[in-house]
Amino acid sequence: MKVIPPVRRSTVRQTNEGLEIVIPARRNAFLMLFLSAWLVGWCFGEVFAIRELFFGQSDAPKLFFGAWLLMWTVGGGTALYTWLWMATGVEVILLRGDVLALRRDVWGFGRTREYDLSHVSSLRVAPAAWNPYDWSGAMQFWGIGGGPVAFDYGSRTFRFGASVDEAEARDIVNQLRAQHSFHGPT
Numbered sequence: 001m002k003v004i005p006p007v008r009r010s011t012v013r014q015t016n017e018g019l020e021i022v023i024p025a026r027r028n029a030f031l032m033l034f035l036s037a038w039l040v041g042w043c044f045g046e047v048f049a050i051r052e053l054f055f056g057q058s059d060a061p062k063l064f065f066g067a068w069l070l071m072w073t074v075g076g077g078t079a080l081y082t083w084l085w086m087a088t089g090v091e092v093i094l095l096r097g098d099v100l101a102l103r104r105d106v107w108g109f110g111r112t113r114e115y116d117l118s119h120v121s122s123l124r125v126a127p128a129a130w131n132p133y134d135w136s137g138a139m140q141f142w143g144i145g146g147g148p149v150a151f152d153y154g155s156r157t158f159r160f161g162a163s164v165d166e167a168e169a170r171d172i173v174n175q176l177r178a179q180h181s182f183h184g185p186t
Contacts, residue, residue: 008168008171009023009024009026009163009164009168010022010023010024010161010164010168010172012172012175015094017094017096018094018095018096018097018179019094019095019096019175019176019179020092020093020094020095021092021093021094021172021175021176022090022091022092022093023090023091023092023093023161023162023163023164024089024090024163025085025086025088025089025090025091025143025162025163026086026143026162026163027086027087028086028143031082031086031143032083032086032087035079035082035083035086036083038079039076039079039080039083042072042075042076042079043076045072046069046072046073046076049065049068049069049072050069052065053065053066053069081106082143082144084106084107085104085106085143085144086143088106088107089104089105089106090104090105091103091104091105091147091160091161091162091163092105093160093161093172093176095176095179095180097117098116098117098118099114099115099116099117100114100115100117100120100151100176101113101114101115102115102158102160104144115151115153115158117180117182119153119154120151120152120153120182121151121152121153121182121183122150122151122152122182123149123150123151123173123176123177123182124149124150124151124173125148125149125150125166125169125170125173126148126150126157126159127148127166128146128148128150128159143162143163144162145159145162146159146162147159147160147161147162147163147164147169148161148164148165148166148169149161149164149169149172149173151182
């Protein structure tokens with residue numbers, strides 16, 4: 001059986017601002033189903049804790065319910081963001097003038113991080129080794145953070161392109177290098 005080559009996930013276009021690369025988040029049906037079920041249970045826990053905190057008649061300390069509700073809310077918010085990221089998220093890379101801008105976008109919301117190109121060096125494909133004790137490594141499992149495209153900025157390495165494989169990451173690096181000469185080792 002002949003294997004058909006996979007198509008590219010990202011789209012590239014030249015805009016008035018510069019070169020724009022858009023990478024849709026990788027969808028993981030199992031994780032999305034799991035998070036959907038978890039979020040239903042989360043809603044029940046959230047409603048119960050709020051009701052108990054404000055209207056409860058139990059002898060349980062209010063401080064415990066308040067702390068539990070705070071942690072439960074943060075966990076639920078993270079799970080909801082992760083589900084939304086898998087469903088609608090995109091990474092937007094924009095190379096313009098003197099800035100490399102990276103944005104994680106969910107329904108038009110997200111924060112753009114801009115890196116001064118005079119301090120960006122060694123743009124390369126460098127898959128990260130998974131480290132269970134590193135927060136960003138743990139988030140890679142959920143499709144958030146990291147990626148095989150890396151660059152050095154000052155004394156730190158930043159990564160993007162979490163939803164692309166190494167072959168596509170090489171294409172992205174080559175397209176960015178065709179627009180700007182990133183200094184440092186390749």
